[in-house]
Amino acid sequence: MTAGSPSIASGSLTGWVKRSLFKNWWSGLITIVLLPIVLLAGYRAFLFFFVNGQWDAVTRNLTLFMQGTFPRAQQWRLTAQILAFALAFGMAAGTSRASARDRAQEAGLPFHEETARATLARMWSLVGFIALLLYFATIDETGNPFNPFLLVGSAVVIAIIGFQAKRMPRRIRNLGWLLTAVLLLLGFQVVSGFGADDWIPMGLILGIAAYAVTPTPFAGALPRVVTRLVAAVVVAFTVRFVYSAVDQPGIGWDEWSGLHLTLMVSAISIILAFPVGLLLALGRRSSLPALRIMSTAYIELIRGVPLITLLFMGQFVLQQLLPQGTDLSRVTRAIAAITLFTAAYVAEIVRGGLQALPKGQTEAAQALGLSPAKTTRLIVLPQALRAVIPAMVGQFISLFKDSSLLTIIGITEFLGVREIAHAQADFRGVSIAETLVFVAIGYWAFSFAMSRESQRLERRLRVSR
């Protein structure tokens, strides 16, 4: 127990007050000075939130804040996306719960199932934010084509159904992860569309899965790699065929905005930045001086400049750096800039993980006769990457916060949609503080939940080491 949190239970209330508010004259003086200020500030905050605040600008524009100028006729796509993501998150949680239980069993340790209540308590900031949204939705319902309560309710039910993946037998445990990936992608593409050219991510996921699970019956006659590669290619081409048969373009990310765009841009950028950052980190740790110097130069240059300069590069110059006629949209260019920026930071995080790995691990791998590539792939990376998960979550949080910079280059993400709201005749120049506080609460809820999650992961990794 730290000095900052004496427990009330360990004595009477007066005892607690005396111990933690008036321990000595110095502490007592601070309490006496601070208490009125705190009470006054609390009173003013209460007035702002419940009495004086003009929250119309938020309640009447709730849909705007959530999805911005997304075409209202295509609303079902977002609903489908939320449900698919709910299923995917539930499934991921269930699968990871099951593997944690298995690991504990193997190690002969007791495993405590976390109750649903504990999960909610852990995510209290997000739960609170959703509750706030629902409350706002009841105040004003203009132009809201679907019932938000119904949506949240069905998302929860579907997530719970997905969570039952924890009952999956161990043999097919990895299927849970595969399904999660596929569902996330489907959820993404139900909005962005299943055009004939959009097969690549799905082909990649299913191809890799096919590569991993294909049995190799002709191991004697053919090298195993060949059989597996053939399977992967066959699967990928099947996916391609299916996509060109379906060919249903959707709503591209140029038309996304609001909180939806903020979340999507952050997720897309970190996913794209990860492989780049990984390669940069390996390059920086490489024994080949040319690779080392180039990686180091890139990382240090990018880390020395603010993100906004890269966003400017993306907006003003990127088009000219590419051949004539390439026409990238505003959002694409922004995502490219954020990805290149984040990659440098991911590289430094991964490098930290690589450096923290005891040298004995590589030496043992070499002693076993593994090639450098295999040493990296099988021994070094799995341990290093596991160790950097908390830091990666931290990087994701700062990326999530940085995505607010898109406002400056005129993209209407969660912070930028405020300007649309304040362009309406009713809200021109009024309720500025209210919309800002609402946006701040939104950012805060997500960042806070993720930072708690990162702390929890850190504790868990430390314990299990």
Add this chain to the structure above:
Amino acid sequence: MTTTKPRREVARPPFWRDIRVLRVVGQVVAVVIVLLLLRWLYNNLVASFDRLGIALNFDFLTSQTRFRIAYYNEFDPSSPVWQMVLVGIKNTFLAGFFGIILASVIGLIVGVSRLSDNWLVARLATIYVEIFRNIPPLVIIIFFGFALFFFGPFPILSESWELSLGGNNLLILNKDRWAVPGILATGGLTVFWMILAVGVVATYIVWRWRTRVFDDTGQPHHRVLWSVGVLLGFFLVGYLATGTPLEMSWPVITEDRRLFQGGFAFNWGFISLTAALGLYTASHIGEIVRGSILAVHGGQSEAANALALSAFQRYRFVVLPQAMRIALPPTINQYLNLVKNTSLGVAVGYAEITALTRTSIGNGRPTFQSIIILMAVYLGFSLVISLILNIVNRRFTLVER
């Protein structure tokens, strides 16, 4: 291993399997690919700039800026672009400098408060940290800039709030600017600054001398008293000798309530940017301070208690010096972040380098070169800060025996 094979003379493998050859070839290939990529980008850039009729050089730096800078009436729109860049660098520096001071002070207070025995203090500090750490700095800046200033409760210039004492304004607050009394030079300043510089050196020497006396003899050093005395003495002597070259400049609003004169004024963009970044970064620094204090071994505190040091002495002489050593590297990182974040001043129209560059691009300056200069400026700032603080860090690092 129980059996050992007899050593064979190994023939060199064929060159396509020779690791020494492969290493060289791999590096050459990597370098060539990167160079080709850069050349391809450059060629595209040249081609499209040719098409647009923009020259790919830095000649535009000497052309006229052609726009005014808000709150910078002395800036002449006909002065060359490089002067605008200098103004931007200066303003970025100012925001970064004051921001760092603010963030350090609040961060230290918050970090120590989080470990306070006083429940209220510790709880308030925790709430502060958890709120500000998890909100994007841009949201905080815009909140200050627009909810507090632009559309906020502050009065317009003609109705400014004035706090005066004996007919002199100590503070003027309005939507645009906050002013405090300043110091005005009336001439003969060079000599005065030189005397003051000598004074600073003398102060340092006196400081070292008192420290040595303390170290050698154990007599009380009173080095703060001595140093302040010496500095004040030099200041007074210099001030009187050069014919009182400085005078107070009180901020005033003219009779017709339309103009603003004298004093030292901060514009709203600067206040918003500095305060917001200070508060945001302070939450991170607070966590660093707290972590570093916790990382100081508990025995140190107990030993200080056993020596009957007061709580203040315990912190000042035992815990904080050791915590500082741990806290310095991550704090440097936060300072660097703060300086980079001053680029968000563009959102509140503060004339720092990013905002000026954007306006200048909007006025038809070549995009690529302008942004390259912008990046170079920030790289320069980053380098200088890490350089200075690395030197400091080296002084603080524990020399282990």
